[in-house]
Amino acid sequence: MTAHLYPRRFAAPFAALILAFAVVWWAFPEQMPFWRSLAIVTAWGGSGLLVANLVLMVREPHIARLLGGLESMYRWHHRSGMIAYLLLLCHPLALALNGWVEAPQLAWQTLVPWAQSWPLWLGWAALVLLMFGLATTFAVRLPYRRWRAFHFALGLGVLLALAHVYALLGGADTLLLLIVVTGVALGWRLIASDLGMASHPYRVTQVVHQAGGMVEALLSPCAAPITVAPGQFVLVAFGDGQAYRGCGEYHPFTVSGIEADGGLRVGIKALGTCSQRLQSLEPEVLVRLQGPFGTFLSDSPSVPQLWIAGGVGITPFMAALRAYACIRPTTLIYLFRKETDAAFLDELTALATTDPQFELLTDASDKGLPDFPELLGKIGHITAREVSICGPIPMVEALLPLLREIGVAEESIHFEKFDFR
Template sequence: MSAEPTSTPTRAAAHRLVAPAAALSITVASVWWAFPQGLTAWRSAAIVAAWAGTGLLVASLLLMVREAHLARLLGGLELSYRWHHRCGVIAYLLLLCHPLALALDGWAEAPHLAWQTLDPRAQSWPLWLGWAGLLSLMLGLATTFAVHLPYRRWRSFHFVLGGGVVLGLAHVYVLLGNERLLLALLLVAALALGWRLLASDLGLAAHPYRVTQVEKPAAGMIEASLAPCAAALAATPGQFVLAAFGDGASYHGCGEYHPFTVSGIDRQGRLRVCIKALGPCSQRLQDVEAGVLVRLEGPFGSFLDDLGCAPQLWVAGGIGITPFIAQLRAQGCRQATTLIYLYRQASNAAFLEELAAVAREDPLFELLADASGEALPDVDRLLASVSRLGERQVHLCGPQALLAAFTTALRQRGVAAAAIHFESFDFR
């Protein structure tokens, strides 16, 4: 996200529209191509619902592709995932309307025809494919909303959604044959599923790195230094990578890709990432050792891109300090910058001594550190300490409750919404 006051926020806003526009274009093209003529109202509604749902399913697959250049084009990985989820849910509802509308069309002729339409036992195998696809979507979406499901089990069930898409497209293919639009949708779906499975989940497109050093900047947190084994990622401060840690001499990695914010970048392509113990995998990573092979995907995000020349206000809560320490380590401050750094207690304050040293040496950098404990901090008191608040570009990184409290307070003090930037990194 940008700190430019005019053109860059407009460009960022335009990028946020690319993902929904792409999904809408695929959906409208599908419905336009298959729009029924001369049919009854309910049968026409069934066909429109089926093709709209199919278009949204294919768009959902496209939006789940985990590739850095595509993610940037679509407004960021988190935004792509959000629209991937929305498209999947809407597609399922539309596809659920498809057999119901066909049943209502049969009801208009004879009630027993409506039941035959909904009874798979009375149908042929091409229609069984459609029912199997719909049931797979139902199972996959049900587990998507199960936020307390263990990650590995959640991911396994999530793959059922891909199977549902394949079955649904096979259902349409058997019924319609080699239609050009259908073949195009099948190709997009196959490429998206293939890329996600082979390049992303199996790591064939990942960059190999190796852990060279592990430090503990705070309680329940490590900072791992990673050196590239081949071509390095072109990461910038404010970005994050998806990392899968392998095994070491006395360490067994979980092998799953998880997002970690870059906390340091050097000219040789070496990276540092901060990992806080939040779940089973990140808990295990607290014991990672030097020599472990790491596969990285990305980089993703644009949180601190194009800071511009306006004065800055940075607000960091806990592990949210990582993009800001990366920026200070890479370039320092090019404009007046105030950092409000919030943590529960001194043992949780990562990089506090390093930040204090920067504040002593750099006249452009001001540090306001505050141990707020378990409760939300006194936002009014902290913002009252910031001079020229209305002129600043604000970047927030931390827990959702903290971001919401600061956003509300900033808006009440006249800070424009376009001047407030944050990334929540709350996707799985």
């Protein structure tokens, strides 16, 4: 996740709000009792946000750039889904209260599914699926693949919710708009992204085994290369080789090097099933690649830099250091468990001796977190620097309050977490 991208970080919530408000404005009820009006407003507001929630999971580089980056989109994808669900939950309750005004019996009949017909059952089924999908969204301990499969229940929930409205109202203009946007967003995500129709063909042309259980692969373009900046990441699905069997899924990897001919390097650490298998990657494997995504290191003010990398979080900084000599004083604090675990250490040490603007500080913390106050105390004029952090979540979370305490301005702190849920 990249933080503090004024004003881009407001783009995703703004887009979601615009869609929800536009839908409510179109369908705003006139001259109806209060509770019935509220039921209609919550239904359309919730539906608008649900559809916005689908737009925010579209993985398309131009849309991602427009909406402030994939990380911000995913954050607001979750938040808009949650708010939409709460609004939709208010819809039957408001209808029941509308009935209550006439007779309590009517309120009861509004709430019990067996007293209703199939168009209303569709609505209840949508609410149940949305509840299930949302409950699993926050189950961070669930294995990633299972989490993703459950998460897709939300897509089905949205389709059922729209079918419920269609069965009741027919093809109202507002509804047709929502159906079209839903179709395009879901279609793009499933066909172009997950099935890879929008991918670029690359080929593995070199595999280098780095220290610390990391393999670095050079991916060379088979057609026109994509343009990637240091700090950005790509989604990569590796195919099969002579002996290597790829897992075929798209995984995000930050580029660790950008070649003049459009080739991209990615450093892959064995962190789970697929990345473990990638340690035996071989040249000639075909690769499908999507992107680029992300805005990390994209703000380049002319002030001194402090970069903090933990373990595999070194990859975005490697790409920047390999791409150009530092144009302003840059200190990199590289944190690892043991020196033998530190990928790219020789290359970084060599860079520090040849680039007068570049300073390298390393720290091997073995187990537990390093002594951050001591490390940060070594940095001269820290409050005058732009700080960029990339590494494990506990490291980022330990550093943020310390930096604020020292007096580094909020908008000068940028961070990237290698996590996408």
